[in-house]
Amino acid sequence: xxxxxxxxxxxxxxxxxxxxxxxxxxxxxxxxxxxxxxxxxxxxxxxxxxxxxxxxxxxxxxxxxxxxxxxxxxxxxxxxxxxxxxxxxxxxxxxxxxxxxxxxxxxxxxxxxxxxxxxxxxxxxxxxx
Numbered sequence: 001x002x003x004x005x006x007x008x009x010x011x012x013x014x015x016x017x018x019x020x021x022x023x024x025x026x027x028x029x030x031x032x033x034x035x036x037x038x039x040x041x042x043x044x045x046x047x048x049x050x051x052x053x054x055x056x057x058x059x060x061x062x063x064x065x066x067x068x069x070x071x072x073x074x075x076x077x078x079x080x081x082x083x084x085x086x087x088x089x090x091x092x093x094x095x096x097x098x099x100x101x102x103x104x105x106x107x108x109x110x111x112x113x114x115x116x117x118x119x120x121x122x123x124x125x126x127x128x129x
Contacts, residue, residue, distance in 0.1 A: 001127045002091065002103030007035040009104075009122035015060075015114035016052025016079050022122070023048050028097040032126045038102035040090040043083045049108070049116065051079035060112040082111035091128040101128045 009022040024036040025047070031037060042048040054076035058064055066075035087108045090100030104121040 001129055002105050003121045004032045004094075004123045004126040004128045005038045005102040005104055005106070005118055005121040006032045006123045006126075007038070009038070009118055010120035011049065011052075011116055012119050013052040013055075013079070013081070013110060013114040013116045015055055015057035015110065015112060017056065017076060018053030019119065020050045020052045022118075023050065030096045033123050035122065037096055037123075037126075039096040039099040040086040040088070040102055040106065041097075041099045042102060043086050043108050045081040045083055049081050049083055051081060052114075053079055055079040055112060055114070057110075057112040057114055063112075081114075081116070083108050083116070084111055085109060094128040103128050 007024040011020045024038045026036045056076045062077040066077050087106040094101040104118045108116040
């Protein structure tokens with residue numbers, strides 16, 4: 001069974017160089033272990049998902065430009081997450097604010113080819129199927 005994700009969960013992107021944390025606003029009106037609980041719609045860049053330090057994806061225009069300027073040597077640039085879609089798959093049965101609850105096995109795709117995963121859900125006792 002998966003674990004509920006809440007405010008302060010640790011995240012990692014395959015194209016980022018540093019971990020980040022999930023910010024969950026109290027608008028969902030659901031608390032898990034004294035912190036706001038997340039649903040799959042908590043994917044907005046710079047609101048819910050903070051930058052992962054530097055980005056090393058050649059699909060990122062800033063990285064591509066810096067790499068071209070460095071004569072083809074991969075040059076990481078500051079991360080700017082672009083997450084057009086929600087976390088998937090989420091919980092099949094538990095709903096938070098009319099959307100599936102976010103669990104620790106969910107992933108979120110970045111438009112610059114990164115896959116964002118949850119490394120620490122921020123919750124230890126609340127399980128969601």
